[in-house]
Amino acid sequence: MQVTLSFFTQATGWHKPLPDVDSSQTLVLIFSPPDSKHHQTAIEQLHAFYPQSVIAGCSTVAGIFNEHLLENALVVGIICFKTTRLAFSSAELPHLEDSFKIGKQIATDLNAPDLKGIFILTDGLNTNGHELIRGIASVINETNVTVVGGLASDNMQFVSTWILYQGQAVSQRACGVGFYGKDLVFTSYARDGFKPFGPERMITRSAGNTLYEIDGRPALQLYKEYLGEHADNLPATALHFPLAIWNQTKDHYVVRTVISVDEANNSLGFVADIPQGYQTQLMYGSFDNLLEGAEIASRSLANRLPPQTPVFALTISCSGRKLVMGDDADQELEATLENLPSGSQQLGFYSYGELAPTALGGQCCLHNETMTLTVMYEGS
Numbered sequence: 001m002q003v004t005l006s007f008f009t010q011a012t013g014w015h016k017p018l019p020d021v022d023s024s025q026t027l028v029l030i031f032s033p034p035d036s037k038h039h040q041t042a043i044e045q046l047h048a049f050y051p052q053s054v055i056a057g058c059s060t061v062a063g064i065f066n067e068h069l070l071e072n073a074l075v076v077g078i079i080c081f082k083t084t085r086l087a088f089s090s091a092e093l094p095h096l097e098d099s100f101k102i103g104k105q106i107a108t109d110l111n112a113p114d115l116k117g118i119f120i121l122t123d124g125l126n127t128n129g130h131e132l133i134r135g136i137a138s139v140i141n142e143t144n145v146t147v148v149g150g151l152a153s154d155n156m157q158f159v160s161t162w163i164l165y166q167g168q169a170v171s172q173r174a175c176g177v178g179f180y181g182k183d184l185v186f187t188s189y190a191r192d193g194f195k196p197f198g199p200e201r202m203i204t205r206s207a208g209n210t211l212y213e214i215d216g217r218p219a220l221q222l223y224k225e226y227l228g229e230h231a232d233n234l235p236a237t238a239l240h241f242p243l244a245i246w247n248q249t250k251d252h253y254v255v256r257t258v259i260s261v262d263e264a265n266n267s268l269g270f271v272a273d274i275p276q277g278y279q280t281q282l283m284y285g286s287f288d289n290l291l292e293g294a295e296i297a298s299r300s301l302a303n304r305l306p307p308q309t310p311v312f313a314l315t316i317s318c319s320g321r322k323l324v325m326g327d328d329a330d331q332e333l334e335a336t337l338e339n340l341p342s343g344s345q346q347l348g349f350y351s352y353g354e355l356a357p358t359a360l361g362g363q364c365c366l367h368n369e370t371m372t373l374t375v376m377y378e379g380s
Contacts, residue, residue: 318351
């Protein structure tokens, strides 16, 4: 398979010429700043140059281009497969309540005996990611099919996010790309790097993405007690102190990030569902913790790869991680690329929710503040 990465800025134009590889087995991935009007000409150029190819993309606070984090640039990957087939499905998602139905519809459209993987992109502000994944899982056998993806982001204003559909930036929509064929290796791993502290507790009252009580106590009150002086700058400091949640089987956990506090109701607001009856534990993160998480994810995948086989790495990291890591956020991108076989290339974006298995070969889940790494290559 042939992989070409490039980017476009208004000031410099295209970083690298676009390869002449248009075909039904070519995938064009486009990650754009939220205000796409400055890059619309380049997006239209890509659609005109690759009329037969599968094209997918979304808005993001920053694009991932190998070891670089690029803001205000259109980041593009053109992946031409030798034997792998591709398919595309997209559907309107007018309401959060439609997330399960749309996930099921996309999965039904893409399902086939030789399906190897599905890559999902969706509006980051109008999607219940947990329900979207449940809808996909109602159709797809995740033992044989790896499901990955992410929720589009904006400039941390939580105003408008979108995916690309027929060359236009469209909100309230989701899409999926299906990968088919026996030669394709398509595998993923997710790791956050946050460390738990304090006792394990029970979520005793919640509704949707609002958490009201933990162990029968007001959630915000308990949260503030543990944060101490860090509670003075909520919700900004909450990025450093997410929650881990897990069900009764406790076979895995996912991270949930606090994005709002309600003093009147003593509650916490999250970007994703907080199921009542789940267990929870507070977590804390530092730059070193998060960097270690990225390194573990890439090493875990690298250990399963042929050492001399370059791969294409599709990397999706959380916008919250970018804020926690600050100006050194690109170090986690360097860490992932360094651990992969020589000659590998990396493309991706920063999201409002990451979709990936919790373990190699496991079920897909919605994550927050997590680095997800999906690698693909075609075997002989």
